[in-house]
Amino acid sequence: SASLCGTWDMVSNVNFEGYMVALGISPCLRKTANKLKLKKVIEEQGGVCRIKTLSVFRNYTTSFTVGHQFEEVTRGLDNQCLKSTVTWDGDRLVCEQIGQKKNRGWAHWIEDDKLHLELYCDGQVCKQVFKKK
Numbered sequence: 002s003a004s005l006c007g008t009w010d011m012v013s014n015v016n017f018e019g020y021m022v023a024l025g026i027s028p029c030l031r032k033t034a035n036k037l038k039l040k041k042v043i044e045e046q047g048g049v050c051r052i053k054t055l056s057v058f059r060n061y062t063t064s065f066t067v068g069h070q071f072e073e074v075t076r077g078l079d080n081q082c083l084k085s086t087v088t089w090d091g092d093r094l095v096c097e098q099i100g101q102k103k104n105r106g107w108a109h110w111i112e113d114d115k116l117h118l119e120l121y122c123d124g125q126v127c128k129q130v131f132k133k134k
């Protein structure tokens with residue numbers, strides 16, 4: 002994920018609410034989460050990719066090897082145990098998250114020097130864009 006690596010600041014966040022409703026996140030947590038300006042830190046070392054989602058309220062970190070299924074525990078989000086697999090689809094780093102929710106996953110890619118992230122779950126799509134710090 003070389004080109005995705007770096008520190009990124011959120012510039013837009015469309016339908017985070019719909020995505021969080023699809024995840025079954027409580028109204029109280031959604032209200033807090035909707036106000037957050039998120040930061041992404043993406044690193045790669047020795048074939049292991051780490052994606053940190055940082056905020057003043059809560060952080061969430063995943064580490065994985067592209068092409069290898071891993072157990073993802075969404076602690077602090079919807080607290081689920083998922084079987085996740087990250088792969089490259091052309092220049093998009095995509096993740097399929099198998100669990101109780103249908104059609105769950107995400108895609109990261111670079112467009113116009115910005116980091117684009119689509120988060121989807123059960124027909125809802127959240128679109129986030131980040132600029133390089």
Ligand code: RET
Nearest residue numbers: 034052054056059060061063077078107
């Ligand atoms: C926060 C705050 C608490 C509530 C929710 C959150 C959502 C985090 C998300 C993170 C996505 C991370 C990805 C990582 C890739 O490896 C901000 C922790 C719902 C949606 C795509």
